Amino acid sequence: MADWLASFPLTQHLLELGKSQICKSLRTGxxxxxxxxxxxxxxxxxxxxxxxxxxxxxxxxxxxxxxxxxxxxxxxxxxxxxxxxxxxxxxxxxxxxxxxxxxxxxxxxxxxxxxxxxxxxxxxxxxxxxxxxxxxxxxxxxxxxxxxxxxxxxxxxxxxxxxSRDDMTHSVREIVGKTAKNRLPVKDIDEDCISKHLYTGSSPxxxxxxxxxxxxxxxxxxxxxxxxxxxxxxxxxxxxxxxxxxxxxxxxxxxxxxxxxxxx
CATH class of the missing domain: 3.40.1180.10 (Decaprenyl diphosphate synthase-like)
Structure with a gap:
């Protein structure tokens, strides 16, 4: 029954309108x-x-x-x-x-x-x-x-x-490469450093x-x-x-x- 109702253009329009309003509300919080x-x-x-x-x-x-x-x-x-x-x-x-x-x-x-x-x-x-x-x-x-x-x-x-394990391995390799070239002091290697060198490092x-x-x-x-x-x-x-x-x-x-x- 739900699928049958959803097939109507008016139903689709109302759903889109409702979704749009909800999304606007969510953006305020x-x-x-x-x-x-x-x-x-x-x-x-x-x-x-x-x-x-x-x-x-x-x-x-x-x-x-x-x-x-x-x-x-x-x-x-x-x-x-x-x-x-x-x-x-x-x-x-x-x-x-x-x-x-x-x-x-x-x-x-x-x-x-x-x-x-x-x-x-x-x-x-x-x-x-x-x-x-x-x-x-x-x-x-x-x-x-x-x-x-x-x-x-x-x-x-x-x-x-x-x-994910490959990602973490990739991060460690990049860090080791930088330390070997004296581009990254060992004392600066911490959790944040590893996070920044993950594939998602530039993402929130x-x-x-x-x-x-x-x-x-x-x-x-x-x-x-x-x-x-x-x-x-x-x-x-x-x-x-x-x-x-x-x-x-x-x-x-x-x-x-x-x-x-x-x-x-």
Whole structure:
């Protein structure tokens, strides 16, 4: 019944109007400046819906676009999405190939439509061990990063070929390299120094980490960032393609309420 009602243009218009008003209200109070997303459940969604695996991943990408729009409209300055883990290279060659093709297709749309980039003003940053990527995929992702580098409204970190332990290793290597060249005194190496050398080092501190599919684990994603005091973790018992704008708005309302009244 709900799906039937949602198909009407008037229903869509009312939902958009309501969402817009709620986002305006949320912008007047505390809002997380940096949200991380573990977008889990695309494969389970495909199995439940009896559709091809690639269709499940496509549905997940569409859900990501809608959720990010809500976040940015509400005043979130930075979002980090777990797009492809280093562990994902252990999946079937068919699934890996499809995910790579999906990435190329979607990011080519960004590269080929400069007006869209300017309209939303989102700066894309590709984070992870990009040497693991096929050359053609890496070129497309980095071109999307290049073409959006001057956008200032918000940031979208896309973690590709990423693992948190690899990220921390990368940070330590950079620090050791600087100390070896006498560019960084050993006495200056502390927690903040390590944070600044992570892939997310130039992003605001992580305020909220969201994982879908009801699985209570972090899957080697932003382990360093989410361990800091003040970072909340939200585990949702809903598959990522089913995670919608209303779910996101409700999480932001709860977060804002808790920060307003618990910090008094």
């Amino acid at each position: 505390p809002i997380p400046q940096h949200i991380g997303f573990i977008m889990d459940g695309n494969r389970t969604y495909a199995r439940i819906k009896h559709i091809e695996l690639k269709e499940g991943h496509s549905a997940g990408f569409e859900s990501m676009a809608k959720i990010l729009e809500v976040c940015y409209d509400c005043g979130v300055k930075c979002a980090t999405v777990f797009a492809f883990s280093i562990e994902n290279y252990k999946r079937s060659s068919y699934e890996i190939q499809w995910l790579m093709e999906l990435a190329k297709t979607k990011f080519k749309q960004v590269v080929g439509n400069g007006e869209m980039c300017e309209q939303f003003g989102v700066q894309i940053r590709i984070l992870g061990d990009l040497e693991l990527l096929p050359d053609d995929v890496r070129d497309v992702l980095l071109e999307a990063q290049r073409i959006t580098q001057h956008n200032t409204r918000a940031i979208l970190n896309v973690c590709w070929s990423y693992a 501190p992580l305020d909220l980490l969201i994982r879908t599919s009801g699985v209570y684990r972090l899957s080697d994603f932003m382990l360093w960032e989410c361990s800091k005091e003040g970072c909340d973790i939200e585990i949702l018992d809903v598959l990522w393609p089913q995670f919608n704008a209303l779910n996101m708005v409700w999480i932001l309302i709860k977060w804002s309420f808790n920060k307003t009244y618990n910090n008094r």
